[in-house]
Amino acid sequence: MPAIALIGAQWGDEGKGKATDLLGDQVDYVVKFNGGNNAGHTVVIPTPDGPQKYALHLLPSGILTPGVVPVIGNGVVIDAAVLFSEIDALVSRGVDVSRLVVSANAHLIPPYNRTMDKVVERFLGNRRIGTTGRGIGPTYADKMNRIGIRVQDVFDEKILRQKVEGALDQKNHLLVKVYNRRAIDVDVVVDELLGHVERLRPLVTDTTLLLNTALDDGRTVLLEGGQATMLDVDHGTYPFVTSSNATSGGACTGSGIAPTRIDGVIAVAKAYVSRVGEGPFPTELHDDDGERLRQVGHEFGTTTGRPRRCGWYDAVIARYSARVNGVTGFVLTKLDVLTGWEQVPVCVAYEVDGVRHDEMPMTQTDFHHARPVFEMLPGWDEDLSKARSFDDLPPNAQSYVRRLEELSGAPFAAVGVGPGRDEIISLRPLIG
Numbered sequence: 001m002p003a004i005a006l007i008g009a010q011w012g013d014e015g016k017g018k019a020t021d022l023l024g025d026q027v028d029y030v031v032k033f034n035g036g037n038n039a040g041h042t043v044v045i046p047t048p049d050g051p052q053k054y055a056l057h058l059l060p061s062g063i064l065t066p067g068v069v070p071v072i073g074n075g076v077v078i079d080a081a082v083l084f085s086e087i088d089a090l091v092s093r094g095v096d097v098s099r100l101v102v103s104a105n106a107h108l109i110p111p112y113n114r115t116m117d118k119v120v121e122r123f124l125g126n127r128r129i130g131t132t133g134r135g136i137g138p139t140y141a142d143k144m145n146r147i148g149i150r151v152q153d154v155f156d157e158k159i160l161r162q163k164v165e166g167a168l169d170q171k172n173h174l175l176v177k178v179y180n181r182r183a184i185d186v187d188v189v190v191d192e193l194l195g196h197v198e199r200l201r202p203l204v205t206d207t208t209l210l211l212n213t214a215l216d217d218g219r220t221v222l223l224e225g226g227q228a229t230m231l232d233v234d235h236g237t238y239p240f241v242t243s244s245n246a247t248s249g250g251a252c253t254g255s256g257i258a259p260t261r262i263d264g265v266i267a268v269a270k271a272y273v274s275r276v277g278e279g280p281f282p283t284e285l286h287d288d289d290g291e292r293l294r295q296v297g298h299e300f301g302t303t304t305g306r307p308r309r310c311g312w313y314d315a316v317i318a319r320y321s322a323r324v325n326g327v328t329g330f331v332l333t334k335l336d337v338l339t340g341w342e343q344v345p346v347c348v349a350y351e352v353d354g355v356r357h358d359e360m361p362m363t364q365t366d367f368h369h370a371r372p373v374f375e376m377l378p379g380w381d382e383d384l385s386k387a388r389s390f391d392d393l394p395p396n397a398q399s400y401v402r403r404l405e406e407l408s409g410a411p412f413a414a415v416g417v418g419p420g421r422d423e424i425i426s427l428r429p430l431i432g
C-alpha cells in the first residue's frame, strides 16, 4: 500500500505528466491504465545543461524517474510501432527503460483500425468527433465487440491469424461497401504484428499479479490516467469523448487493482480550461482573451499539434470531477498563465434556458445550451514563476486559488507556476 490514482479533471492536457513526474520519487510503480498514443504528456526536467523537454504518448510519465517500474496496464490500447519508436527515442537520450512491463491482456491497435478511425471521421463530416486519428476508438470498439487483438495473441501465430481474419471479415465489408476503400490483406496485418514479437516478448507479464504483489509488499503504485473526466466514455460529454474510462474507476479495471486498495485520487486541473477536438465547452472564449490564453499557455496539442480551444475555469466541471472520481486532492496547474488580466472570470454555475444549474445538467441537450454564470475575481500583474510557497503569491492570486478551492469540491494540494519540475507550490502532501 498505497495505490493512488492521478486523473485529469477537465478535457485533457491539464499537466498530468508534470504532476506524475513530481511524485516520481515517492512511488515505486507508475501504471498507465487507459488510452493509448492519443495522449500527449510534456515533462520538463532540469539538468545541469538546462531544462530537457520530453513528450510522452504511450509510455507512462513515470518512465523518466530512475528506479520507478513503468507499467502499461491491461486497459491500454497499444500501437506496437509507436511503443518501440518511443522507447528508442528515450534510450537515445539516455533514459533507462529497462524496467518497463506490458500487460498480456492489453489490446493492440492493428493497422486497419488507424485506417478505420480516419475513414469514419471523414465520413462523419460535420458530425465528426475530431479524434486524434490513432485508431483508439475502433480498437476499444473491437474489444467490447470481442473481436480485438490482445498482446498475448502475437505469441500464438495460429490464434493471431484466426483473430485477424475474423476482424477483417467484418471490416473489409465496411471498408469496401460503405467507405469505398480497398480491402485490407490478412497476411499484411499478421506479418506487421508478428514483426513486433521478439521485442514484445521480454516486456510482457501478468501485470495484475505484479501490482497486487507489490502492494502486498508495501510498495507505492501510482495509476496515471490519460485523457480526462470530461472525455470519459461514461461520464464525459458523450459522444464527444474518447473511448475509454479516464476517470478513477478506470484505474481499477485498467490495472486489476481493486477499488478497496485505492487510497487516494489526485485530480489535475488547469487554472483555466482547454479542449481539443469537437464538442460542447461552456466557458470557451472565441475572442482575443481566448487567443491570449492559447499563446501565453502554449496551448497547442502535444500529439496532433492542433490549437487547443481555451476558456475560463469552470467550477461546475471541477465539482463534477471531484464527485465522479472521489478526488482527495487537486493539483491546480498553469496559474502563472493568468498573470496580466485585470479581472479573471470564473464559472460558478450554468444558466440553461433561464434556469440556474449549480451541478452538471443531466442531458446533452441542456449541456449544449449551458451558458456560464461568471464571478469576476481581481487579477494580478506579478510574474508567479519564482513563487515557491503560497505566501510568495500576490494577494489577488492567493484569493483566486482560495476561491477556486472553495468552489471545486476537494482540497487543493499543489499549484503549478511554470512547466519545470521545481515550478510548483506545495500546499499539503499529495500521498499519505
Ligand code: GDP
Pocket (backbone or CB within 6 Å): 008, 012, 013, 014, 015, 016, 017, 018, 039, 040, 041, 042, 043, 044, 297, 302, 332, 333, 334, 335, 336, 337, 415, 416, 417, 418, 419, 420, 423
Ligand atoms: P497532460 O496531457 O495532462 O500531461 O498535459 P500536456 O503535457 O499535454 O499539457 C500541459 C502543458 O503545460 C505542458 O506543456 C506542460 O509542460 C505545461 N505545464 C504543466 N504545468 C504547468 C504550469 O504550472 N505552468 C505552465 N506555464 N506550464 C505548465
Ligand code: IMO
Pocket (backbone or CB within 6 Å): 008, 011, 012, 013, 014, 038, 039, 040, 041, 129, 130, 131, 132, 133, 134, 135, 136, 137, 225, 226, 227, 228, 231, 240, 241, 242, 243, 275, 276, 277, 278
Ligand atoms: P492527454 O492524455 C486532449 C480528444 C481528441 C478528441 C477525442 C477523441 O494528453 O490529456 P480519440 O483519438 O481519443 O478517439 O479522440 O478525445 N483527446 C484528447 N484531448 N488530451 C488528450 O490526452 C486527448 N486524447 C484524446 O482530441 O476530441
Ligand code: MG
Pocket (backbone or CB within 6 Å): 012, 013, 014, 039, 040, 041, 042, 302
Ligand atoms: Mg496532453
